[in-house]
Amino acid sequence: MSQTLGLIGSGMIGSSVARLAVAAGLEVVLSNSRGPETLAELVAELGEGARAATPAEAARAADLVVAAIPLNAYGRLPAEALAGKTVLDTANYYPERDGHLAELDAGELTSSALIQRHLADSQVVKVFNTITPHQLFSLARPTGAPDRSALPIAGDDAAAKAETIRLLDILGYDGVDIGSLADSWRCEPNTPVYIHPYLGETPAMNVEAFLRWTLQTPGVTVPAAQVGKLAEVAVRQPAGAARLPSDD
Template structure:
């Protein structure tokens, strides 16, 4: 059973995962690119089960690691410190933020496969990339809840996906295994399973207003059966611009 969760990235999605992990009884080591001293307020808010560290220190201390960073920053992940670890990748590809990457624009690869290439000695599992930060908190439910939601995972290693499934269950979600990292495009931006099912009709607005709106919206439960249907309905798009704000 996992005892310590490492967070590389302390943005909105990383912070939401940290809060759920603390509530589930995990010890949490949070980190970012700016240094542990910038996380003092967050650690105080999270309480005694949390501490701050550098990304490499968080990677070494953790039984399981969540990389909650923008895709453009993935080469900064500490590959040596993450060797042998299961790494949950929350990143989404936004060309307007990350710059156009030919492998992704043409559909030759997926964002998670790029991260797996960088972390050659780790086991990458795509997770947490289809839900906004507030809804990740508000939709978490106990295992026996009738309105429990599911989140998709993808990965190339069965044991790593089992670890991810166990973590999701502890945090309040069922997991839907969509296959290897080559199939993780089925949950990328602009696919049926991405963000919208957990929110309903999204008002036309800018990114800041959208995020304010999500904080006032409780969210809509998405059970595993519905999520599976949405994933199966996905059609691969290439060379497009992602239109919805990032869940990173």
Template sequence: MPRTLGLIGSGLIGTSLARLAVAAGMNVVLSNSRGPDTLADLVASLGEGARAATPDEAARAGDLVVVTIPLKAYDRLPVAALRGRTVLDTMNYYPQRDGRLAVLDSSELTSSSLVQRHLAGSRLVKAFNSIGSNQLFTLARPAGAPDRSALPVAGDDETAKQEAAQLLDTLGYDTVDTGTLAESWRSEPGTPVYTKPYLGEPPAGLTPADYFPWFLSTPGVPVPAARVRELVAEAERGRAGGVLPQGAGGSQASL
């Protein structure tokens, strides 16, 4: 089991991952673009297993490093500090937030392939991008639990994918390998496995204005590995760039 998880980005997904990691007995080093002082309350709530740092420090401290920032900021990731490391990429392409990226709109690259090109010396694995932040926390279960969920991962390096699967197992999830980074579109926004299966059915009569608060608060429903495989197999590649959940606007760094 990795001992320390580095987090570059400490928004909704980053916070859920930090909480799961600390609960599993790991150390967590959190960072964001605004400086360690802005994370004082979050670190205090997590307890002794957590500390705040700069992105460069978090990258160097983590046995594994999760990058969970808006995709439009991918080119600010610390290349030198992440060189040689396994990096888990939770980022999704939302044009209404990130602006249009021609290389993604043309399907020349997936978003994770684009990030891997920037982090050429790192081993990138797409993970944690297909589930909402609250469901990520509430659906975690011990190994062997009958209601354990699975999450898709993709990557070009088999050892890195094994490391990612070990982390997922530690945090409470099974893993479904969806292939290489070129195939990571199978869990991108708009595909069958993206968020909706983990949410379950929204309440009858839910208004558009109420959808996002429900999205952030509902505990969700388990999605086992067999069902994730089915959903991934059903995916058809369309135009890149999903739609943010209703009411999310452009400010959510990571759902």
């Protein structure tokens, strides 16, 4: 697979992916909506394996690109620069944050299918959306480790999914193929595999307190067999009812 990973979006999830990638020996090209100069501190922290660029430059620099952006920003993904690329979609649909999208509320599309429609010449794979940023980093384990966790993936292109599973293996996770982009609702908010299995017992709290709490929690191993079972028993919920994690 490509030895260069492009990141469009360098927030909490994007930064965790970047840290794992650099630690695994990959080259990382970071980008965000504010400009390369705003990434100087993160690039310095990551070291020689990382550099900053614009989203279009990051897209062109790598065969495999992580789109770690809120769903409401999907229209700003550089479709032309991403043509022919495998794009890993980490987004979740939260109407309270993203605004209501009629096709998603009606269940006509999944959020990843919406992004695939925008990126018609790319191969979109859903991944990294079911785990909080700190646990994404803290639960990573070498291949064959007895306490290795798995993450679900979904996509329409078999080669792109295979490439994604290879990347997950390099970063410290097994991958569980749960089907097509139309099936990706099985790992969306309000499903059994989403967030909570990787955290264990979670106190009731608001979003801000929840995010602080996750930074102090090492996480719980979720092996591939468990991920597969959780995705299999999922029941589709109205997308418009999705709430941010632990927004109690």
